[in-house]
Every structure is written in structure tokens, then in C-alpha cells.
Amino acid sequence: MTEMIARLQQIADRFDHVLLDQYGVLHHGKGVFVEARDCVASLHDRGKTILVLSNSGKRSADNLHRIAKAGLEPALYDGVLSSGEVAWQGLRDRKSVPFTQVGRRCFLVTRGPDRGVVDGLDLELVDLEAADFILLAGLDDGDTDIGAWRERLAAAAARNVPMLCANPDLTMFTDSGLLPAPGALAQFYEGLGGAVSYIGKPHRVIFEAALQALGHPKPERVLMIGDSLDHDILGGRNAGILTLLVTSGVHREALVGSTDITGSLLRLAGSAARMPHWAIDRLVW
Structure with missing residues (x-):
């Protein structure tokens, strides 16, 4: 069942690589959340590989610029992979369905x-x-x-x-x-x-591209951090990687303030197979 944690450092020894959702986790379209920025910096300082994985129809460079403008320096993480980038590369190469x-x-x-x-x-x-x-x-x-x-x-x-x-x-x-x-x-x-x-989360194509970008690590040493059960968590679980749900994102109305977070999550997820390994109120180191 899902374990509620207060800080990411509680589970930092469980993973070497991070796939990090953008909207609802890093920002809501404007400035980067201060605590999220500090958390990314702490992950970077500890040698974690960090890839922002976004369901954005824009290409990766556009998202990199947007995130930098919002207040997260590119030097703090290892890159961005957007669904728009995966689509562009697929249409360029024409190698697969x-x-x-x-x-x-x-x-x-x-x-x-x-x-x-x-x-x-x-x-x-x-x-x-x-x-x-x-x-x-x-x-x-x-x-x-x-x-x-x-x-x-x-x-x-x-x-x-x-x-x-x-x-x-x-x-x-x-x-x-x-x-x-x-x-x-x-x-x-x-x-x-x-x-x-x-092309994007939760579907196979983008997670295969993400693991390739990370250098094909063992999936069980990769953590997907996102705010959507339907996209981040389901996709991560299907890819065999660890998952952390930020409850103050897209599901905040159903989850924030819940006295039974596991029960609330299960009702939203519909089955244990779609449940995150951990949940956190917001991205805090």
C-alpha cells in the first residue's frame, strides 16, 4: 500500500535516477515552487540523475527554456524529455509504430x-x-x-x-x-x-525513450515523481519503476486534508496496481 512521506530525503536511498513531472510538481505554469527548486538542487548535489518528463506537446528545448524562465536553472538537472520531442523524433526517423x-x-x-x-x-x-x-x-x-x-x-x-x-x-x-x-x-x-x-505518459513510447535517455538503468532504481495517477503513476508502474505522487497537484481537491490518504487514493486509482509506492503533499527535500 502507499506510504505517506513528509520529505523526499526519507526515501532517497531507494533510487539513483528521477523522472520528474513538470506541471503540478515544479510549477503551475508560472514561477517554480521554492521548495521544489531546493529539492531538485539537493537531488543534484547527491548525484541523482534528474530528467524532467513532461506531457508537453512542445519540444524539449522549448520546455527547458520555459522551466529556466520559471526559476529552475538548467545546471540543476540533466535535461528535459517532452512528449512533443518524442513525437518529433518519431516522425523524423519513421522507424517504429x-x-x-x-x-x-x-x-x-x-x-x-x-x-x-x-x-x-x-x-x-x-x-x-x-x-x-x-x-x-x-x-x-x-x-x-x-x-x-x-x-x-x-x-x-x-x-x-x-x-x-x-x-x-x-x-x-x-x-x-x-x-x-x-x-x-x-x-x-x-x-x-x-x-x-x-505519445506521452502513461504510454510505453515515452517511458522507453526516458529510460534510454537515462542510459538504460535498472527500472527499480528509477523514481517517477508526478501529480497524476492516470499519467505519472500508471505509466511508472507499467514501466516497472518506483512512483511518488504529489497530492497537491491535479488531485488536490480529493486528497488534500484527507484523514485516510490510502483510502482516498484507492478510490481514485480504482485498483492497487495503479497506486503509487509513496505519496507526498508537495515536493520537499
Whole structure:
């Protein structure tokens, strides 16, 4: 069962490598939490390998810049691997499923004018009606009315247009609060009969890429720290690595202040196989 801890140092001897979620753990889109920054520094000082693993549809360099701007110096950790980066590399190399199964004509869904996830790729950006596949990397706040997509996506599903979802998160933090994220739109497309391949957490592709980036360590010496049972914890458990849930993140309304954290977690997780090894209120050394 899940053990509640007050500080990460309590379990620091259990792991050599850290996969660290970004939103809800390091920050909420603005400044890095002071205690989280100090915790990362302490991990770095003790020789732990630290890789930020993010369900961001943007590429790794964009996330590195964003995290630095928020207040976490790149020198304190070993790199960033985003789902957008894994998608970009997969579309560049075309060596494995699902990237070998899509064509060149791409309908791109992303935030604002950002095209980083397709820059330099042999793709032709087209309207949905002419697309071989959909690349879902981000959603503008104004595009989060999922039902408004029904007509266009139903037509694409009827044409068997596959979707690559480079951000499987179901919700995202915005100035207006929590809104549906790209993963919610991808699930909606599946409900319409569309075929979706997910690139980020909790799916196999990104965890394989992360372990490769860490130099193929023993999974039982790797700790995934995240705030989502559905993404960080499930993905970590499926990859055979250790897991720590930050309870003040996406599940905070259900967990913060609970007098029975194990019971509350089990109700959220649905089964013991989806439970984290440990839980902590916030990332504190």
C-alpha cells in the first residue's frame, strides 16, 4: 500500500535516477515552487540523475527554456524529455509504430502559432479535410469546447484518419482554472471511432525513450515523481519503476486534508496496481 512521506530525503536511498513531472510538481505554469527548486538542487548535489518528463506537446528545448524562465536553472538537472520531442523524433526517423503508419499530409492542432513540433520535418501542413493524419500537440483555451469539434472530427474518423496525440493530459492549468487538455479531445475522437496513438505518459513510447535517455538503468532504481495517477503513476508502474505522487497537484481537491490518504487514493486509482509506492503533499527535500 502507499506510504505517506513528509520529505523526499526519507526515501532517497531507494533510487539513483528521477523522472520528474513538470506541471503540478515544479510549477503551475508560472514561477517554480521554492521548495521544489531546493529539492531538485539537493537531488543534484547527491548525484541523482534528474530528467524532467513532461506531457508537453512542445519540444524539449522549448520546455527547458520555459522551466529556466520559471526559476529552475538548467545546471540543476540533466535535461528535459517532452512528449512533443518524442513525437518529433518519431516522425523524423519513421522507424517504429505508430510513426511508420502515417503519411506526410498533416493537420496540426497546437497552441497559437507554435509550429516547433513539426519544424524541419518532411510534412505538408494541410486542412483536416485533406489530411493523412492529425497531430494533436496543444489546445488554445478557446478550442477546449470539445463538443464543438464533433462535426469535423466525425468526418475525419469516417475517413479513417489516424491521430497522434503528443499531449495525453486530460486537463490543463490555465488562468481560468482547469480546462480540457489535448488528451480529452483525443479521447473524444476515439469515441467517434477515430484511431489514436498516444505519445506521452502513461504510454510505453515515452517511458522507453526516458529510460534510454537515462542510459538504460535498472527500472527499480528509477523514481517517477508526478501529480497524476492516470499519467505519472500508471505509466511508472507499467514501466516497472518506483512512483511518488504529489497530492497537491491535479488531485488536490480529493486528497488534500484527507484523514485516510490510502483510502482516498484507492478510490481514485480504482485498483492497487495503479497506486503509487509513496505519496507526498508537495515536493520537499
